[in-house]
Amino acid sequence: MSAKDRSKEGSMKAITANRLRDGEVVFLGDGGRWVESFAEAALFPRDEADGVLAAAKEKAERERFGVDIYAFEVVEQDGVPVPATMRERIRTAGPTVRTDLGKQAWGKQAWGNQAA
């Protein structure tokens, strides 16, 4: 189920990290797979997020994949799930002062599901 569909179910959380080898912002997607695009992030009900987060941290460290792993709040805006805070919106897109950089600068095709 996409992020858009799931966020309609209520207050949700997504899980994010920076990829160890290059620092790229990644999100936990369906099936425990890490993806680069927030559009492909899995959303979790608040009461499930802690458990998923703990497992993701353990797995990411074991696989040497990600660092600084945490969950963040997602809200729905105009029918689209978006991070609740400016901080996470900036992480999912890139610097607001350099829209030529970060994920926001990817070509449209780059917003598709990217196995990380």
Add this chain to the structure above:
Amino acid sequence: MNHIAPGARAGIYHYDEIDRQFVAERVEQFRKQVDRRLSGELTEEEFKPVRLMNGLYLQLHAYMLRIAVPYGVMSAVQLRKLAEIGRRYDRGYGHFTTRQNLQYNWIKLEDTPAILHELAEVDMHALQTSGNCVRNVTTDPFVGAAKDEVVDGRVYAEILRQWTTMHPEFTYLPRKFKIAISGAESDRAAVRIHDVGLLARRNDKGEPGFSFYVGGGLGRSPFVGKLVREWVAQEDFVAYLEAILRVYNQYGRRDNIYKARIKILVHELGLETFTREVEEEFARLRGPKYRLDPEVVEAIRQHFAPPPFEELPDHSDALERARAADPAFANWLAVNVAEHKAPGYAIATISLKPAGGIPGDATCDQMDLVADLAERHSFGELRVTHVQNLVLAHVKKDELYDLWKRLDDAGLGSANAGLIGDIIACPGLDYCALANARSIPLAQAISARFADPVRQRTIGELGIKISGCINACGHHHVGAIGILGVDKKGTEYYQITVGGDPTLTTAIGDILGPAVTETEAVDAIEAIVDVYLANRRDGAERFVDTLARVGHAPFKERIYAAD
């Protein structure tokens, strides 16, 4: 290692084989540490302090690598290398910081050993740019060129680099430790907002030495550095500093990160007790071992010998013709060019603050251009300032017009040094993992609002400084107008302070009133400026002086009138 000597340029310290071997060994150590992290041999908990000791942070979008520019001075060769690294490993630009360093924002961990290897080829590194150690020492960007210089701050900053690097007592301090040195009568290094600030002074006999200010700092608890000793002889420079560091190491708090800086220790012990402890330690240390050997000092001084200035008349006909013919150049000359100690030369500040631009950012093409211009016009060296600009310190007056035209063509010709457009801004929430609010967009909006150079000069000296969180990397506490970004339930707000001062008369600004929204902030700044202009005396009274005379009330009334 393919070593590329930075060149026998004026004002650049030349590494010897010991320096080079040490830096090369550190690169290889870090290469192995990165390998061990990527292979899983080291956990993140184990690796994090190691990467921080090599200047590598994790920020919002990627790793950030902070490169040391020792005392803010570098060669054209070194700047070209920074440009090359920015192109190859980053996104084509770099960010000059208030610590006179350079940061790349899009670094990959796996590339970092190669980057450090390339930096070492030009005697550069990222050591002492992070961690609880003595950080890269900063100094006056006009060093070696200013008319009011008492001693050459580079010599003592270099002595501290050699003294503190790998010094076991200074590598695991309670907290980071920042030292600034001003070798001139004017303070262009903001010495009293540092853990230790050194100000060159002559004693009654005319002998040069240093005043020691201790316990300054911004952040959550801002303090102005207190005068601990009026005059310390140059030969006792290291001994006195070591005495301060020993007292800090012994009594500084390690149980609470918010109370670990020396400013808290000085505050809690009280100046009298702190000074007594330092003096007792100094008395124990003072002696041959800690006395600076004049021969060693002289050898270091030789690295900073004046460049081969030509004997020139102080007046330049070419300059005066250009000044008369080109008003934009005349404006830049009046604002960005300072007097030089050598006749016929001038000090040129290159503003990295174009109207609407990102303070401190320079593209790699701009870095290459400045490197070329440094070679052509300033003996191949340049400086980074703590207000995030660059300086060519030794430019012939005859050549200033050519220099400015080249700069202006590349977007580097803004005439705003020290004016309202010369804004310090930290990276803020656009990049920084610690930030609560964005700093850069506000800086851009303010500099765009006050873009008119005539208006800027009419307003005169007025520093705006913006921080995106209470850590105060944007020095907002000492801005004539300071702006602190705060987060209120997910919305960015900006708290305005007024009356800060980063010079010898250092002062922490006062909060003017409730925080304003991002959209209100630029109007609020303009309202403050309008009130100032309406109240200032003789058309020339400085903002901080008008504020001191009329108080906060007229400013508050204007900004919060509708509340």
